Amino acid sequence: SAVISQKPSRDICQRGTSLTIQCQVDSQVTMMFWYRQQPGQSLTLIATANQGSEATYESGFVIDKFPISRPNLTFSTLTVSNMSPEDSSIYLCSATVGNGYTFGSGTRLTVV
Amino acid sequence: GENVEQHPSTLSVQEGDSAVIKCTYSDSASNYFPWYKQELGKRPQLIIDIRSNVGEKKDQRIAVTLNKTAKHFSLHITETQPEDSAVYFCAATLSSGSARQLTFGSGTQLTVLP
Numbered sequence: 507s508a509v510i511s512q513k514p515s516r517d518i519c520q521r522g523t524s525l526t527i528q529c530q531v532d533s534q535v536t537m538m539f540w541y542r543q544q545p546g547q548s549l550t551l552i553a554t555a556n557q558g559s560e561a562t563y564e565s566g567f568v569i570d571k572f573p574i575s576r577p578n579l580t581f582s583t584l585t586v587s588n589m590s591p592e593d594s595s596i597y598l599c600s601a602t603v604g605n606g607y608t609f610g611s612g613t614r615l616t617v618v
Numbered sequence: 619g620e621n622v623e624q625h626p627s628t629l630s631v632q633e634g635d636s637a638v639i640k641c642t643y644s645d646s647a648s649n650y651f652p653w654y655k656q657e658l659g660k661r662p663q664l665i666i667d668i669r670s671n672v673g674e675k676k677d678q679r680i681a682v683t684l685n686k687t688a689k690h691f692s693l694h695i696t697e698t699q700p701e702d703s704a705v706y707f708c709a710a711t712l713s714s715g716s717a718r719q720l721t722f723g724s725g726t727q728l729t730v731l732p
Contacts, residue, residue: 537718539719539720547724547725548707548722548723548724548725549662549707549720549722550722551719551720551721554719598661598662600720605667606652606664606667607652607664607720608664609661609662609663610661611660611661612660612661614659
């Protein structure tokens, strides 16, 4: 199965700043997905990123807050902008490879 | 859109006993149902999945059953071991030519007591 490398694995950031999370897949994938997982909660989809087009955002998530890039079929970034303590969470990228969905290792973000 | 409900939220079993986690989904078009195991601080790992053209699938101690009419599916773990302790998530999606996002259940914290 595919491997997704995600970085950083964790970060502590000051409120008002931005953090960019990167995901690299070891094979070409059409769609990549970005999820947020708050402590003790399930995974909530932020957006779907298709190479060559604008990302599609779920209700409650906006491009100005979570801009996404998808420059090629193996890479994507998610930026968490103008951070507040409410953004403290785990962020995960995902992609479908073959018949299944694979996840990156996650980024644990703490905003202070 | 799809909505997935998962029960129970917590489950404690004695080592060697069986554990069953149940999920229901709302979108009758969904045709792919994976189960993920997430250990503390780790990424979700696929443990088993089932597609709508079959009713049951087994992999050693793990099995999944699907009832399309009732729109529910279940995870069965037999002969549980302490290393089975984790959070388990069910998910559903319509798997077609283009990938679609997974919709996750709320998760079940399984604790296997030695």
